[in-house]
Amino acid sequence: MPPVPSILPARSPVGGFALCHAAGAVAALVLLLAADGARAQGAADTAPLQLKPSERLAEQVPADVREQLPTFFFGQRTSGRPNLETVIEGDAMMRRGDTMIQADRLEYDQASDQAKAQGQVRINRAGDVYEGPALELKVDAFEGFFQSPRYQLLRAGAHGQASRADFLDDKRSVLHDATYTTCKRQPGPSWLPDWVLTATTMNLDTEQDVGEAKGGVLRFMDVPVLALPTFTFPLSDARKSGFLPPTVALDNLNGVELLVPYYWNIAPNRDATFYPSVMSKRGVMMGGEFRYMEPTYAGQLRLDYMPTDKLRDRERWSYEAKHSGVIQTGVKGIGNLAFSLDANRVSDNDYWRDFPSTTTSLTERLRTTDANLRWSQGDFSAGLRALKYQTLQDVSAPIVPPYDRLPQITGRYGRYDVGGFDFSVDADYTQFSADRSYTLQPNAKRSFVLGQISRPWVRPGWFFTPKLQLHAAKYEFDAPLASGATSATRTVPTFSIDSGLVFERDANFFGKAWRQTLEPRAFYVNTPYREQNSLPIYDTSATDFNFATIYSENTFTGNDRISDSNVLTLGVDTRLLQPDTGAQVARFGVAQRLRFKDQRVFLPGGAVVDDRVSDFLAGASVNWDPLWSTDATVQYNPDTRRSERFTVSGKYSPGNYRVVSTAYRMQRATSGLPESEQVDVGWQWPLNDLWGDRGQDLGPGRGLGSGRWYSVGRLAYSLQDRQFVDSIMGLEYDGDCWIGRIVVERIQRSNAAANNKIMFQIEFVGLARLGSSPLKTLRDNIPRYQFLREQVTTSSRFGSYE
Incomplete structure (x- = not known):
């Protein structure tokens, strides 16, 4: 960077600045202090400035370059000596880079780079503001002190006051007899914030975004709620090491539980959390979590x-x-391998019941250890997998454990649009093992190959895709079957044709213009019968009957059964689209399967399927208004003339923090599944709406304004059992700078047992959360639940530019 030139006009008698008179005898002083010769020479060797992602100018400009920044002075009266000192009185102001100082009187010594300000002093450093009666400061080093300051921190959204502030540098300061709060300052001398942190000494480090209070007391509604000799708190949403606020939980399983977590910010890509807890009914539990992220x-x-x-x-x-x-691998021709591991184990069969919150497993009584090694290159891919289950058995309700796969080896080769044809070959070798006292069948080694070729014709307005498949499998059992066989083979071909038409027209409904489609579809499958009913089942089950599976070749998932089929599925969809955007507003569809011969392949406990006409499927999805959405599916049995399954759900969301979702689900009894009928309601809604106060939508993560109550919850009621399956109900209160939450959760574990839990939390916005957090419970159970406070944008120093 070239040296800063001196562009001053002809010097006045006081030297080093130009004095201009304005109307009303008010003068504005602008002084550009040039560096001495040594500094100018050093600046000449400095590399050009490069922008870096940062919010602060001090971080953008290196220290040696900052010394070359010009200094601007403004005021009504000025005096001083050239290149020595400058005194400005009356609306005095000094600017350098991102630092601005205002005062009634301002003295600046150029040799020591020290400024002294008195009378209504105000300093703005990259958006952080301090105000008080007197200041002494070395400007570039930002070293000095402020008498009786009031302060505002931009990134933390906090403010307070102190008897004295010592600036150690541009990122660190020490406040004495200080207060700290994020509550908005109200006019009036008697105003008291809802919560305030007081400390004999408060260290603020904006580089680490950490504050440390010594002799600190946290007061809420002028009542002390937490007092510690020393503790740290965040100045932004950045991570930091230290003790997290303790949490207290109450439930019928563990009694009163006190948890005191400690967070260790090891590195930007690694951290750890230790969370020892004491349960009044059980004892002491130690816990920890370590996370890491590398390229x-x-x-x-x-x-x-x-x-x-x-x-x-x-x-x-x-x-x-x-x-x-x-x-x-570093081996040419192989390249890189993808690897994943997901291991989950517990000490005993009762763990899932006693500690339901300690698992992320979707199936509480099944814990998996799953290791995968995958490779792909071009049209080839392969995988090696080891999967082992821990099944948590209950004497009163035993379950059949799934099969371990030790190992499973897969491979695939696929090509597309080769002369218009698509073809692929999939191979699978798996060794299945499980406790035979539960499965009542032998373990096995199974080899499976699926080859398929298709010729799609896709044109505007229609498509036609014939496909040929060949399924081949071989089994080797570790014990003989009922027939005495210790091995088995099976080969099954399948031929299918998928075809459809797409019509469009302009239509007008309810006074609006739409584009309507009509999409009939026909899907034919022919698979000859091959005897398979004597084969054990290792990874196979019946597919769910819905709009996705009704257009599939096989009525089973997995590879132990290939259904014999001579069926034709007919269906038609119609959609309403917005003509300008193409967005789908509504969709209606029906489908039914016609069977030309009996299906003789079935699962154990099943029977031959001889219905010539399947159940009738009808579905609808309507988003007529952005505020509303509705989905419904009906499975109707034409023989019994009743619905075998019916599901309808709806959601109303007129804006942020306003959502109500409902669902009704009915399922008739089927093989292996009991009849069920359930109603589900979830919501988040501001109660102030009931008395006409709709507040102000401040956007996601900011709430609807202070002084507002929100009702949150989810209720799942079983009409069959006449009891609530799961229930969550709670209240949230937004006090602007604090949020209160109380949530009661009840989870039905069996017909006779349930888990009950009460969660109460106070969130001091920008400081800490005290109590047992219900946020994860609310987020996981209430569709479109929104946090009342969430960091969605970053504060900009230009928002506080002066």
């Missing part, structure tokens, strides 16, 4: 350990490990 891999580890559970009189533990990444 080629990432994962997390979690461990919970209880030396002695007083209720079970035994040791309890659980662990969970997740890892995914790329293995760089």
Whole structure:
């Protein structure tokens, strides 16, 4: 960067500045201080400035370059000596880079780079503002002190006051006898914030975005709620090491639970959380979680350990490990391998019942260890998998464990649009093993190959795709079947044709113009019968009967059954689209399967399917208005003339923090599944709407304004059992700078047992959350639930530019 030139006009008698008179005898002083010769020479060797992603000018400009920034002075009267000192009185102002100082009187010594200000002093440093009666400061180093300042921190959205502020540098300061709050300052001398943190000494580090209070007391509604000799708090949403606020939970399983977590910010890509807890009914549990993220891999580890559970009189533990990444082989022709691991284990069969919140598994009684190694290159792909289950058995309700796959080897070769043809070959070798006392069938090694070729014709307005498949499988059993066989083979061909038409027209409904489509579809499948009913079942089940599976070749998932079929599926959809955007507003569809011969392949406990006409499917999805959405599906049995399954759901969301979702689900009894009928309602809604106060929509993550109550909850009621299956109900209050939450959760574990839990939390916005957090419960159970506070934008220093 070239040296800063001196562009001053002819010097006045006081030298070093130009004095101009304006109307009303008010003068504006502009002084550009040039660096001395040594500084100018150093600046000449400095590399050009490069922009970096940062919010602060001080971080954008290197220290040696900052010394070359010009200094601007403004005021009504000025005096001083050239290149020595400058004194400005009356509306005095000094600017350099992102620093602005205002005062009634301002003295600046150029040699020491020290400024002294008195009378209504105000300093703005990159959006952080301090105000008070007197200031002494070395401007570039930002070292000095401020007497009795009031302050505002931009990124934290916080403010307070102190008897004295010592500036150590541009990123660190020490406040004495200080207060700190994010509550908006109200006019009036008697105003007291809803919550305030007081401390004898408060250290603020804006580089680490951490504040440390010594001798600190947190007061809420002028009542002390937390007092510690020393504790730290965030100045932004950036991560930092330290103790997190303790949480207290109450439920009927563990009693009163106190948890004191500690967070360790190891590096930007690694962290750890330790969360020891004490349960009044059980004892002490130690827990920890470690997370990591690298350019080629990432994962997390979690461990919970209880030396002695007083209720079970035994040791309890659980662990969970997740890892995914790329293995760089360095071998040409092989390249990289993708690897993933998901391991989950617990100490005993009762763990899922006693500690339901310690697992992320979708099936509580099944814990998996699943390792995958995958490779792909061009048209080839292959995989190696090891999958093992831990099945948590209940003597009163045992379950059949799924089969471990130790190992499973897969491969695939596929080509598309080769002379208009698509073809692929899939191969699978799996060794299945499980406890035969539960499965009542032998374990096996199974080899499976699926080859298929198709010729799609796709044109505007129609499509036609014939396909030929060949399924081949071989089994080797570790014990003979009922027939005495220790091995078996099966080969099944399948021929299918998928075809359809697409018509469009302009239409007018309800006074609006639409584009309407009519899309009839025909899908034919012919698979000859091959005897398979004597084969064991390892990974196969019946597919759900819906609009996706009715247009498929096989009525089973997995590879142990290939259904014999001579069926034609006929269906038609019609859609309403907005003509200008193409957005779908409504869709209606019907489909039915016509069977030309009996299906003789079935699952154990099943029977021959001899219906010539399947159940009738009808579905609708309507989003007529952006505020409303509705979906419905009906499965109607023409023989019994009743619905076998009916589902209807709707959602109303007129804006942020206003959502109500409802669903009704009915399922007739089928093989292996009991009849069920359930109503589900979930909501988040501001109660102030009831008395006409709709507040102000401040956008996602900012709420609807202060002083507002929100009702939140989800109720799932079983009409069959005449009881609530799951129920969550709660209230949230937005006090602007604090949020209160109380949520009651009840989860039905069986007909006779349920888990009850009360969660209460106070969130001091920008500081900490105290209590047992219900946020994860609300987010997981209420569709479109929104946090009342969430960091969605970053504060900009230009928002506080002066």
